[in-house]
Amino acid sequence: MSQNAVVDGAANAVDTQKGDYPDFMLKEIHEQPRVLRETFAGRFDAESGRLKLDELPLSTDEIKAIERIYIIACGTSYHAGIVGKDMIEKSARIPVEVQIASEFSYRSPVFPPNTVAIAISQSGETGDTMDAIAIAKKAGTPVITITNVAGSSMTKESIATLQVLADQEVSIAATKSYTGQLAHLAMLSLYLGQERGMLSADEVADAMAELEQIPAQVESILSETSIASIEAAAAGCYKAHDVIFIGRGVGTATCLEAALKLKETSYVHGEGYAANEFRHGPIAMIDAEAATPVVAIAMESETRERMLTIMGEVKAYGANLVALATEGDARAAELADHVIYLPQIREMYLPFTAIVALQVFSRQIALLLGRDIDHPRGLVKAVVD
Incomplete structure (x- = not known):
């Protein structure tokens, strides 16, 4: 393994002007299709039928030898790591542990041979x-950094560094950098699944084709009609003291991130739960x-039927169900x-689309409550100490 293989992917000039947007958070929410489109562009070589990840200085044999991965991160990046765990374990069949970075040193972590760490941070400076x-x-x-x-x-x-292509993110609440991390x-x-022989060329091609469709799907979520439905839901919730988010599988991590966005921007207490655990x-x-x-993430999935049952229970208890x-x-x-x-x-891949809707939802609640969208009280963009 080489000592350093950093690829500078910051291609676009930074635009620190809001333009026609009332705040940077909304502007950056709308920049997510561009971030995703640029991230996926040119990664899959149709001629060879292989995904390219030239940033990684690991041979196929070194990748096959990996026995454990630690993902270490804080805040929003930690939530991305939880999604990443599910992705890696499903595609590459490597055990993954996701650790809150601030607690990592207190756990006496064990590093078996052939362990790799993935560190995730928007700023790259998180203490x-x-x-x-x-x-x-x-x-x-x-260590691989995102x-x-x-x-x-x-x-x-x-x-190695996997460079998120979000450009400067001005709003304190992370939006486009989060979906860039997910990408x-x-x-x-x-790539790990491909190199370890866990995924066929067709499976990788199909997955990449679906990833490449996500920017257009996000654009549809940010259409005027779709945003109107999200804002209507927010209008029915903004006076509440508590908002609960429930989901299953990768939807659970999305609930944690949605609850954080709500707390950061509106100061409304939000909690995210695995849906069945919520019943306990x-x-x-x-x-x-x-x-x-x-708020229930009940999109088409293996767990949808159970989600609908839990939603029925929640409604019977008198919840305002979104x-x-x-x-x-x-x-x-x-x-x-x-x-x-x-x-x-x-x-x-539902975390890509679900979180965009919930970013808009959280921002709208904050707006209705008269909060300072881009500069929430007590928060800074990067916690460096």
Whole structure:
């Protein structure tokens, strides 16, 4: 493994002007199709039938030898890591542990031979993540960094950098950098699966074709009609003291990120749960008199039928139910007070589309409450110490 293989992918000039947008958060939400389109462009070689990830200085034999992956990150990047765990384990069959960077050093982490660490940070300067990288390197574990800032401190401590192409993100609440991180994790999972012989060429080609469709799907979610339905749902929830997000599988990590976006931007208490786990105690938080909002990610998936059952229970307890459902899903509409329809998508990739809708949802609640969208109280863009 070489000591450093950093590719500078920051291609576009930084635009720090809001243009016609009222705030940077909305502008950056709308930049996500561009970020995703540029990230996926040119990665799949149709002639050879292979996904290219030239940033990784690992041979096929070294990739086949990987026995464990640690993903270390904080905040929004940690939520991306949870999605990445599912992606990598499914595609490459490598055990993955996702660790909050600030807690990593206190756990006496074990580094078996052939362990790789993936560090994720928007800024590439997050202090806790830098400390975790130092621990991994001391154990002889190579580190791959996913960051939005070329030449940042984390890139200098890594064997490779996967450069998020979000350009500067001005709003404190991360949006486009998050989906950019997801894009790299999706491609990394496919590449590892390809090199380990776990995915056929056709499977990689099909997955990449679906990833390349996501920018257009995000654009449809950001259409005037779609945003109107999201804003209507937000208008029915913004007076609440608590908002609960429930999902299953990769939808659970999306719920955690949605709850964080709500808390960051509006100061409304939000919590994300695995839907079935929500029934083991937290369901008592639903107040029928207050019609506590519950946002359910119920898109087409292996867990959809169980989600619909849980949604019925939640509604019976008196919740104000908002459903994220696949276009044309009449059953979700029958259960929910508000439905946000999203395009059909592979279950593993629903975090891309669901989070965009929930970014708009959280921002709208903050707007209705008169919050400072781009500069929430007490927050900074990067926590470096």
